[in-house]
Amino acid sequence: MSKELEPLADPGLPEHVHRKADIDPIAAKRAERQVAVLFSLSAAGTLLFMYSFFFIKEDLFVFIPVMGNTNAQQLGIGLGVAFGLLFIGFGAVHWAKTLMPDQEVIAYRHTLRSEEEDRGEFVKAVKIGAEEAGLGRRPLIKRSLFAALGLAGIPAVVMLRDLGPLPGNSLNETNWKTGTKLVTDPGERAIKASDLEVGGVAQVLPELAPGKKRTLEDIAKDAVLLIRLRPVEFQLTAERLSWTHEGIIAFSKICSHMGCAVALYEQTTKHLLCPCHQSTFDVTRAAKVIFGPSARPLPQLAITVDADGYLIAKQPFTEAVGPSFWERKS
Amino acid sequence: MKFISKYRRHKFATPVLLLVALSALGFTFSAATAAPNQSAAAASARSTLIEEGKEIFLKGCSSCHGLNAEGAAIAPALIGVGAASVDFVVATGRMPMQDMSQQAMRKAPVYNEEEVAALAAYVASLAHGPRAYTNEEIEWERDGNTAEGGELFRNNCAMCHNFAGQGGALTRGKYAPTVMGVEARHIYEALITGPQAMPVFNDKIITPEEKLSIIKWIKSAEAEPALGGASLGRVGPVTEGLLVWTLGLGLLIGIAVWLTAKAR
Numbered sequence: 001m002s003k004e005l006e007p008l009a010d011p012g013l014p015e016h017v018h019r020k021a022d023i024d025p026i027a028a029k030r031a032e033r034q035v036a037v038l039f040s041l042s043a044a045g046t047l048l049f050m051y052s053f054f055f056i057k058e059d060l061f062v063f064i065p066v067m068g069n070t071n072a073q074q075l076g077i078g079l080g081v082a083f084g085l086l087f088i089g090f091g092a093v094h095w096a097k098t099l100m101p102d103q104e105v106i107a108y109r110h111t112l113r114s115e116e117e118d119r120g121e122f123v124k125a126v127k128i129g130a131e132e133a134g135l136g137r138r139p140l141i142k143r144s145l146f147a148a149l150g151l152a153g154i155p156a157v158v159m160l161r162d163l164g165p166l167p168g169n170s171l172n173e174t175n176w177k178t179g180t181k182l183v184t185d186p187g188e189r190a191i192k193a194s195d196l197e198v199g200g201v202a203q204v205l206p207e208l209a210p211g212k213k214r215t216l217e218d219i220a221k222d223a224v225l226l227i228r229l230r231p232v233e234f235q236l237t238a239e240r241l242s243w244t245h246e247g248i249i250a251f252s253k254i255c256s257h258m259g260c261a262v263a264l265y266e267q268t269t270k271h272l273l274c275p276c277h278q279s280t281f282d283v284t285r286a287a288k289v290i291f292g293p294s295a296r297p298l299p300q301l302a303i304t305v306d307a308d309g310y311l312i313a314k315q316p317f318t319e320a321v322g323p324s325f326w327e328r329k330s
Numbered sequence: 331m332k333f334i335s336k337y338r339r340h341k342f343a344t345p346v347l348l349l350v351a352l353s354a355l356g357f358t359f360s361a362a363t364a365a366p367n368q369s370a371a372a373a374s375a376r377s378t379l380i381e382e383g384k385e386i387f388l389k390g391c392s393s394c395h396g397l398n399a400e401g402a403a404i405a406p407a408l409i410g411v412g413a414a415s416v417d418f419v420v421a422t423g424r425m426p427m428q429d430m431s432q433q434a435m436r437k438a439p440v441y442n443e444e445e446v447a448a449l450a451a452y453v454a455s456l457a458h459g460p461r462a463y464t465n466e467e468i469e470w471e472r473d474g475n476t477a478e479g480g481e482l483f484r485n486n487c488a489m490c491h492n493f494a495g496q497g498g499a500l501t502r503g504k505y506a507p508t509v510m511g512v513e514a515r516h517i518y519e520a521l522i523t524g525p526q527a528m529p530v531f532n533d534k535i536i537t538p539e540e541k542l543s544i545i546k547w548i549k550s551a552e553a554e555p556a557l558g559g560a561s562l563g564r565v566g567p568v569t570e571g572l573l574v575w576t577l578g579l580g581l582l583i584g585i586a587v588w589l590t591a592k593a594r
Contacts, residue, residue: 019593061555070559097593184535186481195534199524202535203485227529263489266500266527273501275489280501291501 013104021098031098038091045083052076172320172329174206174221176301181207182226182250182311185219190310191226193246199267202226203253206313221321223253224301225263226311229270233284240286243302243314250301251287254322255279257294272298295324376451383452386445390426399456404430411523412459413450418519421446422512424526432503433526460522468514473539474546482544486531494564495551500527510552514545 020027056073064070114122135142181190182204196202204224208214231247243249251272255262260276265283271290272281279292287298299321302314320328337343388397394405401407408416419425420441424434441449450462484493490506492498497508504527509517521541524530536544562569 021593064559067559068556068561071555071557074557075559093589185485186478187537187540191534195532197530197532200530200532200535261489264500264506265529266504267524267529268504268527269501271501275498278501 013106016104019098019102022102028099031094035091035095035099038087038094042084042087042091045080045085045087047080048076049080049084052080171322171325171327174317174321175208175218176206176222176224176313176316178313178315179306180313181306182224182303182313183207185223192309193248193305193311194309196226196228196248198228198230198247200228201263201265203263204250220259221254223261224250225253225265225272226250226303227265227283229284233270235285237286240300243300245303245305245311248303248311249283250303251281251283251298252301252317252321253298255294256296256298256321257292257323259323262298379448379451380455382445383448383450383455386441386449387452390440391449394427399453408453408456410457410459411453413454413462414460414519415523415525416450416453417446417462418516418523418525420449422516433505436507460519463515463518465513465515468518468542468545470514470542470545470549474542474544476543476546476550478540479543479545479547479550482536482540483547486536487544490528492565495548496564498565509548512548514549517541517545517548 021031022028052073052075056076058071058073060072061069062072062075064075130136182202183190183206185203185205188205188207190207191202191204202225204226205214205219205222206224208218226248227250228248231244234241234244234247234249236244251262253261253263255274255276257274257277257279260274262272262274262279262281264273264275265271266273270283272283272287273279274281274292274294277293279294280290281287281294281298282290286300289295289297299317299319301317303311304314306312387395387399391399391408394402395408396402396405399408419434421439421443423437423439426440427434428437439446447462453459454461483491483495487495487509490498490500491509492506495509497506499505506528518541520528521531521536521544522533531541533541556564562573
């Protein structure tokens with residue numbers, strides 16, 4: 001029986017240690033002053049804010065070590081607001097910690113379930129209430145109330161409509177049509193094949209019908225990068241080679257990964273880099289993905305020249321530009 | 331003939347004849363010597379410059395670019411790159427290269443302005459190419475448009491050089507350098523020649539006026555004061571986030587510790 005465990009004795013609560021301010025009136029006075037200083041600092045901060053806002057010239061710069069030349073007004077406003085709010089908090093916390101009552105209170109735990117008697121009383125009260133409201137006797141009120149409650153939920157469902165409308169076919173289409181002229185972005189100037197030299201690039205957009213205004217939604221799909229290489233540098237299929245014109249090749253600028261604008265063209269390596277996730281495309285091999293998370297090459301735009309020598313689209317994009325979406329066909 | 335025989339003994343005949351003869355001689359002499367002398371002087375000055383340039387080239391550049399600038403396995407040919415390229419890469423210190431790394435970086439130039447001009451003249455004499463510019467020629471302050479320049483910069487330059495012109499990373503150790511503090515002529519020459527990984531933006535794609543606008547925007551971005559003092563490199567959320575996550579969170583943790591510490 002010697003192995004029987006002794007129940008652990010309840011150690012009780014540790015002895016309450018009084019704060020200095022509780023026992024020493026000088027310390028209490030000191031704490032009081034500290035709180036007052038903190039609150040005064042807050043007031044000073046607010047005054048600094050007002051002074052900076054109204055009286056410091058907005059083009060005045062002062063040198064602050066580490067920060068460098070800093071605008072004095074902005075600095076004063078920022079520090080003023082920060083001090084004004086922060087020191088109210090610091091003062092309040094210091095007050096509570098040093099001077100406010102410091103008794104230890106024991107909160108005992110009880111069972112959560114109510115007494116049987118109270119539970120019975122509650123059920124009885126609900127039943128009486130329902131009886132007095134007379135819902136059973138007045139079906140008209142009951143039905144109209146339920147109808148009103150049911151209808152009140154509908155606006156929440158209707159507001160989901162604002163998530164739409166569905167894009168329809170618009171993700172598969174761009175403003176590039178057969179024969180659309182390539183124009184510079186910005187500037188909207190038509191480009192001749194001879195305007196672009198080897199090693200050069202041009203950011204282009206489709207020429208819009210007169211009177212039509214270009215929207216950001218248009219640019220988000222239409223943006224194209226024009227690059228000129230030496231024709232011998234291409235390693236393309238015969239079809240893709242026929243989409244180029246004298247070494248000029250055109251790709252959608254919208255990354256097939258997440259839709260960032262891919263236009264970091266390195267003339268030395270003929271690589272196109274997407275700045276967002278570092279997908280790298282090889283221009284000489286029809287924008288084949290050679291690094292990074294992108295799943296598909298950038299769509300190539302077939303180009304040729306019209307009778308006046310201006311670059312035009314030979315046909316629309318043959319696939320959807322930009323990142324994947326559920327209804328994407330390819 | 332009667333005219334001559336009538337006046338040949340006139341008292342003014344000798345001085346007039348003398349004057350006519352002397353002026354004729356003077357004019358003929360100046361016509362015969364001065365004009366060809368001027369062009370000959372210019373030509374000889376240019377050829378001297380080219381000779382000087384060739385001298386510098388043979389000493390400083392030919393070990394990589396070849397004795398006749400024909401290029402080699404480690405360096406491209408310089409025939410046809412023009413004076414603009416030479417002025418850009420040599421006057422910004424990119425050439426001669428510090429080491430054979432991914433990219434020639436900007437450093438204090440090795441050659442002074444005269445030597446750069448001589449080198450440029452030599453390379454330009456090899457074949458036709460874009461000419462070099464001076465800062466005075468590039469009237470960006472007068473002819474540029476800051477707002478238009480900003481739009482052009484965001485469309486054509488910002489993807490590599492950063493939306494505030496601070497530069498950025500490219501693939502495999504290459505990078506686009508900052509455009510802050512670059513001389514106007516070097517920005518212009520970089521646009522027309524496309525140094526290193528940078529593509530060419532010729533005058534048909536970005537017109538000379540548009541180039542001036544881009545330069546004006548860059549200069550206005552350069553002059554923009556940092557209202558908050560420390561600009562944190564102006565690269566956006568990366569440095570700002572780092573500061574908030576270390577300094578800001580550290581401060582909050584400190585406050586939390588102070589809040590729960592029991593007062594003595």
